[in-house]
Amino acid sequence: MQKGCRHVNSPVGSPIKVGVIGARGRMGSEAVRAVGDAPDTELVAQINRDDSLSGLVEGGAQVAVELTHPDSVLDNVRFCVENGIHVVVGTSGLGQAELDAVRSWLAERPEVGVIVAPNFAIGAVLSMRFAELAARFFESAEIVELHHPKKADAPSGTAARTAQVVARARADAGLGDAPDATTKELDGARGADVDGVRVHSVRMSGLVAHQEVLFGTEGETLTIRHDSYDRRSFMPGVLLAVREIGSRPGLTVGLDSLLGL
Numbered sequence: 001m002q003k004g005c006r007h008v009n010s011p012v013g014s015p016i017k018v019g020v021i022g023a024r025g026r027m028g029s030e031a032v033r034a035v036g037d038a039p040d041t042e043l044v045a046q047i048n049r050d051d052s053l054s055g056l057v058e059g060g061a062q063v064a065v066e067l068t069h070p071d072s073v074l075d076n077v078r079f080c081v082e083n084g085i086h087v088v089v090g091t092s093g094l095g096q097a098e099l100d101a102v103r104s105w106l107a108e109r110p111e112v113g114v115i116v117a118p119n120f121a122i123g124a125v126l127s128m129r130f131a132e133l134a135a136r137f138f139e140s141a142e143i144v145e146l147h148h149p150k151k152a153d154a155p156s157g158t159a160a161r162t163a164q165v166v167a168r169a170r171a172d173a174g175l176g177d178a179p180d181a182t183t184k185e186l187d188g189a190r191g192a193d194v195d196g197v198r199v200h201s202v203r204m205s206g207l208v209a210h211q212e213v214l215f216g217t218e219g220e221t222l223t224i225r226h227d228s229y230d231r232r233s234f235m236p237g238v239l240l241a242v243r244e245i246g247s248r249p250g251l252t253v254g255l256d257s258l259l260g261l
């Protein structure tokens, strides 16, 4: 099929030139395939560990998709921003301090866009929004995230983000701490505390990426569950971000605004 698009300052009809950082990884290899298959994107660089990021510049990448490791993501984003390359970041582990650093680099290059997506799956983005909506109606809220055992970070970026939006919605509604009489506890038994919301991380062979947000109040509970059974579930979101990033300079966190949510 003829490759053609209108975004990222490409001449009309020419595809968006994309480089994938972490190209041999579980997500990176899917992204390589998705970018190669899409009619309006062209894969111009595949960066693996120990490869120089200059391959992005040499390949003429307009957009980089960053899918590596929490230890390397920030350096890679910085390189891209400084070289005028938009970055779609899927790697988890970027906290407030790291986002602030990205903002400070973008201040020097205001034409560049960085989209940090805690989760590219449409169902996961919707489930975070549903959780945000539900949060004010329930006195208790906890999150269980379940992933494959090769995952480096816990809790997942999605769970951390979900906890933050739930916590903010609870605070806005004037809800205090969730009821919990625990006074004697084995370390970790009540999960991690993210902004006052408990997050429990399960790592198990056979899983890909799953999350339940549990809400409870007098006499009822609500569970919002999302399952990614295959990493192909993330690719429509990756491509959406690649297509949109040229018209979204600065830092965007989450795909919500790209989906009109």
Ligand SMILES: NC(=O)C1=CN([C@@H]2O[C@H](COP(=O)(O)OP(=O)(O)OC[C@H]3O[C@@H](n4cnc5c(N)ncnc54)[C@H](OP(=O)(O)O)[C@@H]3O)[C@@H](O)[C@H]2O)C=CC1
Pocket (backbone or CB within 6 Å): 021, 022, 023, 024, 025, 026, 027, 028, 047, 048, 049, 050, 051, 067, 068, 069, 070, 072, 089, 090, 091, 092, 093, 117, 118, 119, 120, 121, 157, 234
């Ligand atoms: N936002 C989302 O929707 C999703 C995000 N993720 C996140 O994406 C990230 C990658 O996940 P996944 O693909 O499962 O992990 P993998 O370990 O399978 O892939 C990461 C790849 O990046 C490589 N790598 C590590 N450091 C660098 C570097 N500095 N430069 C170039 N390549 C590097 C690794 O090489 P080597 O093997 O040699 O270490 C590996 O090939 C994680 O943070 C994960 O949480 C995952 C799924 C969905």
Ligand SMILES: O=C(O)C1=N[C@H](C(=O)O)C[C@H](O)C1
Pocket (backbone or CB within 6 Å): 092, 118, 119, 120, 147, 151, 152, 155, 156, 157, 158, 159, 208, 209, 210
């Ligand atoms: O490592 C993974 O696999 C995933 N990482 C992201 C996260 O940390 O939330 C997104 C998804 O959960 C898969």
